[in-house]
Amino acid sequence: MSETLDKPALNIVGTRPIRPDGADKVTGRAAYGADHSMPGQLVGKILRSPHAHARIVSIDTSKARAVPGVKAIITASDFPDLASEVLEGGEQASNLRDLSLNVMARDKALYHGHAVAAVAAASSEAADEALARIKVTYEVLPHVLDVEPAMAADAPLLHAHLFTEGLEAKATAPSNIAKRHRNVRGDPEGAFAAAEVTVEGRYTTQAVHQGYIEPHATVAAWAEDGRCEVWSSSQGQFMVRTYCARILGIEISDIRVTPAEIGGGFGGKTTVYLEPVALALSRASGHPVKIVMSREDVFRATGPTSGSVMHVKLGASADGTITSAHVDLKFQAGAFPGSPVGAACMTALACYDIANFSIVGWDVVTNTPKVAAYRAPxxxxxxxxxxxxxxxxxxxxxxxxxxxxxxxxxxxxxxxxxxxxxxxxxxxxxxxxxxxxxxxxxxxxxxxxxxxxxxxxxxVGGESTAAVNIGEDGSAVVVTGNPDIGGSRASMAMMAAETLGVPVDRVRPIIGDTASIGYSMLTGGSRTTFATGMAVVQAAEKVILDLRQRTAKLWDVSLDHVVWRMGQAECTDPAKPDKKPMTLAALAAQSARTGGPISAQVSLNAQGAxxxxxxxxxxxxxxxxxxxxxxxxxxxxxxxxxxxxxxxxxxxxxxxxxxxxxxxxxxxxxxxxxxxxxxxxxxxxxxxxxxxxxxxxxxxxxxxxxxxxxxxxxxxxxxxxxxxxxxxxxxxxxxxxxxxxxxxxxxxxxxxxxxxxx
Amino acid sequence: MSKTHVTTTVNGDTAEFLASPGMTLLDALRDELGLTGAKEGCGSGDCGACSVMLDGRLVCSCLVLAPEVEGRRVETIEGMAQGGQLHPLQQKFLEHAALQCGFCTPGLLVASKALLDANPDPTETEARYWLAGNLCRCTGYDKIIRAVMDAAAELRQERTA
Amino acid sequence: MARVTLGSECWPFTNGQSDFDIEAATVRDVIAALDARFPGLGAFADKRMAFAIDGVIHQDAWFSAVGPDSEVYLIPKIGGG
CATH class of the missing domain: 3.30.365.10 (Aldehyde oxidase/xanthine dehydrogenase, molybdopterin binding domain)
Incomplete structure (x- = not known):
């Protein structure tokens, strides 16, 4: 690795070429989530809870089914009732049951906007009319929105079986506190007593949304043989595949997910809301189904990040050395456990070298939309x-x-x-x-x-796959499994071009669907340029090794005597001074005769971000x-x-x-x-x-x-x-x-x- | 309810479609005419992602009912590049890396072109206020404003040359 | 012997004990040694924790090398936005 770092000059990395997907994105040609349609598709729409907290007593869909043009109506009973299980499919550990219940409420609606039923119809008007005719009988329950009231002993309970994790003594009664995090070093109380200067304050923040301009959108088709196609805007097509398979109880091999261009995510598109619903509607109706969220639904039903109540105390000596810190963080998780308070506890004092501290974090469920990741959650x-x-x-x-x-x-x-x-x-x-x-x-x-x-x-790093395929003219196609959310195609092409020694416009970066490239974790955690970039470089290096091996045979020299420099093979064997350098294009033109197409794929689990x-x-x-x-x-x-x-x-x-x-x-x-x-x-x-x-x-x-x-x-x-x-x-x-x-x-x-x- | 037949001009060509009641110009462009460059970010005229020109005036196409464009002239992002050449604004957006996800870009380009048509030499403040109806969540607007100012300068030069 | 420190998430398995010297060449060895001493901790750590080896975070990486004097710190797995 250090050998690479010591390379004297970089020709492409560090420059500012025009992004390879640029023309598509300034002309309106780039296809985002809502821009794709399938022949014969129906319009899918979702009925959402008008209450912040309510028991769903019954759902009567009979009048809605009678609306002309309505092809399917589904509720939670059309999804498997899943057991609690921590899923590793995405990067954020999610509980499979919670994920499923957030996609479609089963017994209780836990926030205003929680999905309770969905329809597929031939037109938007028919779908709207059907939604209006679904009769849901609710028993409205007391609700709680803010984190401190939700922690109170007499707060309305969201989940009867939620017991606080992370306490010294096992919790004996259910509460809205899902977890306590704690990290202590040294003797914070003693250090505070000795501190010459202290400051202390209570701080609060409100829930805020990632605010991507593109609402969630998907079109999905469930074929008669059980094979499913999903087109959607997300931060990870493999994440969508895993979550859909698990929520619907079907095989990963039966689902192919194509990533649309994504109109912003910022963490908010690291989970699914619509895709399993569109698939279930497609299965029920026999047609492809397209669902596009309204902006109102995006706010009401997709993840913001937590509101919080925090308490911080710092102690220092007169020269400014911080000797002690206490940080208490109470975070709203929304309707299901899983606020980012754990990461908040880990990052809170990460910039400081402090000998004594205590950090406590509380993950608290509330009758608000389940939080989703938001940029450095x-x-x-x-x-x-x-x-x-x-x-x-x-x-x-x-x-x-x-x-x-x-x-x-x-x-x-x-x-x-x-x-x-x-x-x-x-x-x-x-x-x-x-x-x-x-x-x-x-x-x-x-x-x-x-x-x-x-x-x-x-x-973070993590799992990524990249393929480099050399065309017969010496150009390269780089395929990765990571949606391009902010220009990553450009950096992938640049790293490949730098490694291969070719101009960047000779490299075309492509984002593969789940059936055309190996597994890659989603675009998030600031991982793509690091981890997927590493896979791209290693795939390009494999291509170079292949090219050197072929050249060595052509020249009848040892591999050691073929070096790859500036996009061409050069002979360093003093015994063969007549061997003129061979360019990538020249080698590619005769690849059939030297062993077949030139390509390489690398899958890795990148460490050391x-x-x-x-x-x-x-x-x-x-x-x-x-x-x-x-x-x-x-x-x-x-x-x-x-x-x-x-x-x-x-x-x-x-x-x-x-x-x-x-x-x-x-x-x-x-x-x-x-x-x-x-x-x-x-x-x-x-x-x-x-x-x-x-x-x-x-x-x-x-x-x-x-x-x-x-x-x-x-x-x-x-x-x-x-x-x-x-x-x-x-x-x-x-x-x-x-x-x-x-x-x-x-x-x-x-x-x-x-x-x-x- | 029955549909309304609408004849209009889109990017210089005659276009016809049937509008159902309540259909917006944005719906007509995207669903009836296959022009998906204009985007729906909010449906309430707050984000500008659906910006188009209607008879030379900048509008949010989500706020225009489709039958309103009968006999009128609509220009969309799809008509901005001419003869296989990007418009200088499009080129400058690329050179300045003025887009990340690109979803707001068509609307911002249409709105920027409307600005420069009306005011070839805007100040930075004028550009910022003109574009205040177009939300971008990725860029912080810095590179967008630079691209617009740079394109304005280039267009002024082209005019005097 | 690698010096292994467990984050507080692991403490329920160890009655609060956090520091161990463990003979290990890889992350997998660390997991096995922890599980031998505290049954269940291995699976928990494997699923929920990342292994910072001499300051470099390794996640889901059984074969990552642990040096004889390495500092191995178990922290919750990191995601992102």
């Missing part, structure tokens, strides 16, 4: 609390916020708060990049404030009349290992910042007293628009990851971790008071300004 929430507390600590100590973080920073050899010892991290370099930036030294204007915050994410660190700097301005906050300048620095396509790395960082700014300033699920979401649309769920943001400056720090052939680390998730606190800390600077609750919307800011004036 859990980490931004915990970072909001910890980085806000760090800002308070810096103020109390009278220290520069970056100097305080540098003093307590983890470095190579530091034992991370979550356990292992850090290697090859670039955190100090990233802190220095912001400290030394022109932005950090620039003055602020009136009503402006500046905030600093840092963030960490693990990044390097963790990433980000340091963000936010300037904002407050309108004292309205409380409106405008971000006026933003710089994000991040250790990216090695930027394969720097423009798309910058894009990942900028996109993470924008989502984080929205989370900080405006976004929140708002429920009424009945537990119904009041703002399930983009007008009232206010995501950042172009006029809300300034240019977003990025600094890419490159401390290579030795496990990757070009040194890449995952980049997509880290940038959403710091912004919540960077914005909140800047606001603290601008208005002189801390608002520990998100979102920092104008009425909240105005109230803080008023309370300060009093």
């Amino acid at each position: 859990g980490a931004p929430i915990a970072a909001f609390a910890v980085e806000s507390a760090m800002d308070e600590l810096a103020r109390k100590l009278g220290m520069d916020p970056i100097a305080l973080r540098e003093k307590n920073a983890v470095r190579n050899g530091t034992k991370a708060a979550y356990g292992p010892t850090f290697q090859n991290i670039g955190y100090l370099e990233t802190l220095a990049a912001i400290r030394d930036s022109e932005h950090y030294k620039s003055p602020l204007g009136p009503n402006q404030g500046r905030g600093v915050a840092v963030g960490f994410w693990f990044n 390097g963790p990433g660190f980000g340091v963000h700097l936010c300037d904002l301005e407050v309108d004292p009349e309205t409380g409106h906050v405008t971000v006026v300048r933003y710089t994000a620095a991040q250790d990216v290992g090695k930027a394969i396509h720097p423009a798309y790395v910058e894009g990942q960082i900028q996109g993470g910042v924008a989502q984080g700014v929205g989370w900080a300033l405006n976004e929140a699920y708002i429920f009424d007293r009945q537990g119904l979401m009041e703002n399930p649309g983009f007008l009232d769920y206010r995501m950042p628009v172009a006029s809300d943001l300034p240019m977003l400056d990025t600094i890419m720090v490159e401390v290579p990851n030795p496990a990757h052939p070009f040194g890449a680390k995952g980049v997509g998730e880290v940038p959403i971790v710091p912004p919540l606190a960077a914005v909140a800390n800047a606001l603290r600077g601008a208005i002189g008071v801390r608002i520990p609750h998100l979102p920092l919307s104008p009425p909240v800011v105005l109230e803080a300004l008023d309370s300060k004036a009093e």
Whole structure:
């Protein structure tokens, strides 16, 4: 590996070529989830619970079946009643039973928008009429939405058989607390008693949605022989295949899933909602069925990330050495266990070298949609609390916020708060990049404030497959199993071209369906450029070995005397000075005579994904009349290992910042007293628009990851971790008071300004 | 209820379709005419992914009823590249990496073209406010704005040349 | 002997004990040794935990090498968004 890293010059990696799928995406030709149709397809629609918590007493579909054009109606009784089982199919461990019950409610509707029945009809109008005629008798139950009320002893119970895991003594009564996480080091209480300075605060965040612009969509066909075809927009076609097979109780070999272009995911498309329903409707109707979610359904029925209540206490000596920390995190899981509080506990103090701490996390079910992964799941929430507390600590100590973080920073050899010892991290370099930036030294204007915050994410590796097929003209097709969510086709083509020594436009990257490429874990966890990129490079290297072997035979020299350089085989045998280099194109043209087509496939389970660190700097301005906050300048620095396509790395960082700014300033699920979401649309769920943001400056720090052939680390998730606190800390600077609750919307800011004036 | 026969012009060509009651222009383009470049992100005019031009005016096609386009002129993303050549905006979006997932891109391109047709020399602020009706969740808008400003500069040069 | 530390998720199997010296050449050896001492822990660790070997996280990787002086830290498997 180090041999590769020492290669003097890279010709393609690190440049900014136009993405290979670019023309399709600027002309409207690229086919996303809703853009595909099958002959004879029906329109599928889903009936959803109008209650936040209700027992389903009965479902009468007789009147709906009589609507002309209606071909099938299904309820939970059309799905197998599955036993509880932890599934490893996706990356996030999911419980198969919960997954199935989230796709279609069986005995109870657990949140407003929970699917209870579905219809397939010849037209959208007929489907709508059928939905209106399905009579569901509910027994409405008391509901609970927020995490702390859900933990109360007298809270309405969502699941009669949910007993808290992770307690010292086994739980004897059911509750809404699914799990307690705990991590302790040293003697935090003793260290607090000895601390010279302490800060303490309670912080809250609201549920927010990933907000991908493309609603979930699928078209599925169940043929008479039991073979199923699924076309859908997801972060992983193999994930869709596994989940559909398990939820429907059929064989994986009977399902072929074709990945559509995906219109954003951010973690929210790492699970299934529609695909098993469309398949069940197709089986029942004998026709292909297409289901497209409305935006309202996306908000009400797909996973946001957790709302939270957090408590952070930090203790330090007068010189700024943090001696003790206590972090308590209570996370909403939604209707089924599985909030990202475990990852939040692991990441909360990951940037700091602290001798004594205790971290406790609570996973709590609530009558809200089951949370799904959202970009560095859990980490931004915990970072909001910890980085806000760090800002308070810096103020109390009278220290520069970056100097305080540098003093307590983890470095190579530091034992991370979550356990292992850090290697090859670039955190100090990233802190220095912001400290030394022109932005950090620039003055602020009136009503402006500046905030600093840092963030960490693990990044993952995992299973990936890549095939490299050489055409008879010497061009290459690279096939992988990972949907391209943000430009990964470009980085795959670049890494293949770099390895093969050919121009990048000679490489065409393709994303295979589940029947045409080997298994690959989904596009998520910032893993694709790292893990799938590794498979691409190894497949290209196998091709090169094959080419060298063929050339050695052609020249009658030993393999050692054939080197591959700049896209051609060169002879290094001094005894054969007459052997002219042979290009890939020349070798490909005669491949039939030298052993047949040239291709290679590599499947691997990539280990050693390097963790990433980000340091963000936010300037904002407050309108004292309205409380409106405008971000006026933003710089994000991040250790990216090695930027394969720097423009798309910058894009990942900028996109993470924008989502984080929205989370900080405006976004929140708002429920009424009945537990119904009041703002399930983009007008009232206010995501950042172009006029809300300034240019977003990025600094890419490159401390290579030795496990990757070009040194890449995952980049997509880290940038959403710091912004919540960077914005909140800047606001603290601008208005002189801390608002520990998100979102920092104008009425909240105005109230803080008023309370300060009093 | 019976369907309405609609004759309109789409990207310069005559197009006919039958509109069912309640059908939007977006539905007609996507389901009747097979032009799936315009996307439905919200169905309520809040995201701009379905942006098209109607008689030279930028509209959300999800808010236009299909029979309203009778006798009118519709331009969609599919008509933006001419004669096998990408429009400078399309080219600049690619050069600046102004798209990640690409779902909002057709709407943003149509809206950007409407901007530059109306204002060939917008300030960054003008571009940001004009495009405020087009949501992008991937990019943070930085590269989109750069691409639009760069395309505007190139188009101005083309005009003076 | 590799120095193996168990994350708190594993403690119910060990009555809270977290640190062990284990003779192991691979992750699979570590799993087997843990299971021999605490029946059930091996399967649990195999399914739910990742193995950070000298700071590098290995997930679902039985044959990953463990050195004679390696630090092996068991942490919950990591996903992502």
